[in-house]
Amino acid sequence: MFEKLYLIYNPLTGTKDWVSEREFKIGSLRLKKVFGVLYLYDLKFMLQFNPQFKNSIVKENSLLNEEQICLKHVCRLITKDELAELLNNEATDSIQSEQSYYETHPSRIEIKDGFFMWNEEKGCYEEAVVNA
Structure with missing residues (x-):
């Protein structure tokens, strides 16, 4: 089974x-880091009731009004390049802070570019062949 990965952006x-x-x-510290909330449920409330957050989404996405705001404006399937950049940043941050870096990413993923599996030897994701 492949796990979907999403880019979240505030x-x-x-x-x-x-x-x-x-x-x-189940809740995520990554969500908390980006939005200040642990759960997707709370993020949906922010989309409805946080005026500053809503205004920033309208401006960022050149929307006509707040009624056009939806979850896809702050969350969507991630691309392979975006994921690679974020994983590299995590590795760099852990080295700079002298903390050990544990690979916390799933081994089998579904992203915008398709299905991928983690290659332990190469330390990267490679495209997976999926039988229909």
Whole structure:
């Protein structure tokens, strides 16, 4: 089974990260880092009731009004290049802070570019052949 990975982006702070579908369901420190909330449920409330957050989404996406705001403006399937950039940033941050870096990403993923599996030897994701 492949786990979907999403890019999350807060236009109010300019913060972005990736989060797994499973983390959306159980809560995530990544969500907290980007939006200040642990759960997708709370993020949906922010989209309805946080005026500064809504204004930043309208401005960032050149929307006509707040009624056009939806979850896809702050969360969508991530691309392979975006994921690689964020994983490299995580590795660099852990080296700079002298913390050990543990690979916390799933081994089998579904992203915008298709299905991928982690290659332990090469230390990267490679496209997976999926039987229909």
